[in-house]
Amino acid sequence: MSGKVLYVSGEESAEQIKIRADRLKINNDDILFLGETDIDIIQEQILSINPKLVIIDSIQTMYSDEITSAAGTVSQVREITARIMKICKTNQITTIIIGHVTKEGNIAGPRVLEHMVDTVLYIEGERYFSYRILRGVKNRFGSTNEVGMFEMQNEGMIEITNPSSILISDSDDNPPGSVIVASMEGTRPLLIELQALTSHTVFGLPRRTANGIDYNRLTLLMAVLEKKAGINLSSQDVYLNVVSGIKISEPAIDLGVLVCVASSYKNISIPKDLLVIGEVR
Numbered sequence: 001m002s003g004k005v006l007y008v009s010g011e012e013s014a015e016q017i018k019i020r021a022d023r024l025k026i027n028n029d030d031i032l033f034l035g036e037t038d039i040d041i042i043q044e045q046i047l048s049i050n051p052k053l054v055i056i057d058s059i060q061t062m063y064s065d066e067i068t069s070a071a072g073t074v075s076q077v078r079e080i081t082a083r084i085m086k087i088c089k090t091n092q093i094t095t096i097i098i099g100h101v102t103k104e105g106n107i108a109g110p111r112v113l114e115h116m117v118d119t120v121l122y123i124e125g126e127r128y129f130s131y132r133i134l135r136g137v138k139n140r141f142g143s144t145n146e147v148g149m150f151e152m153q154n155e156g157m158i159e160i161t162n163p164s165s166i167l168i169s170d171s172d173d174n175p176p177g178s179v180i181v182a183s184m185e186g187t188r189p190l191l192i193e194l195q196a197l198t199s200h201t202v203f204g205l206p207r208r209t210a211n212g213i214d215y216n217r218l219t220l221l222m223a224v225l226e227k228k229a230g231i232n233l234s235s236q237d238v239y240l241n242v243v244s245g246i247k248i249s250e251p252a253i254d255l256g257v258l259v260c261v262a263s264s265y266k267n268i269s270i271p272k273d274l275l276v277i278g279e280v281r
Contacts, residue, residue, distance in 0.1 A: 003052030004030045010037040010061030024156050039064045039080050057098040126245030147186040164191040167244050177264030181256030182277050183248050193243040196260040198236045212242025221257050254280035
């Protein structure tokens, strides 16, 4: 796509963006920067420049004087999004709107925001890990059953062609509490390593910590393990981790969770060439 790109930032200054552009070795006269949060000024600049691509970063920082509430409120986000859509669709300008997410991983603000746009993409990943998953949750022009996996490097987000290679630890030893599971992310099967640790609790109520899977799902599976396998975990703290920090909602990893917890509790290693798949009901 040839043409001008207008990057509108309400959070960072031109100097901060320049530092990042220099690090990424981006030097292009067609990339323009506008540090502004007033939608009236932004609209004027879009119509004046007529770019091919507009990037709004972020929608929660933009405001309109016609609305008395503060920037980032439901009414402001709804109004700003509607105005940007009207401007860009009328002039056939591709637009990327960046939004903050809540602790639960949802876009902050009204849910109507997702319904207004054509495509919704989420970038998932833990702060202290370099890997990111780009997941499509809405797409009016194609399938949403696709994901992309990237690694944050000095040059930006670099695609990982074989995600399973980094989702399985490369250690030579085979400690108890480690198992390989399969998960479907979109239409792509991934091999992922789960790690569990059980230890005698020093508290009155044993701890259950889940990193990468739903906490309530973990507690339910622990109850199944106690009831059906006779493994008493009432005096054990249980810690479960998904290697590389990605989040998994695939029910087929249930059996893998049980196996790796039991492996840690019994201090028995699971062969690294064993793949565990199964939903527990």
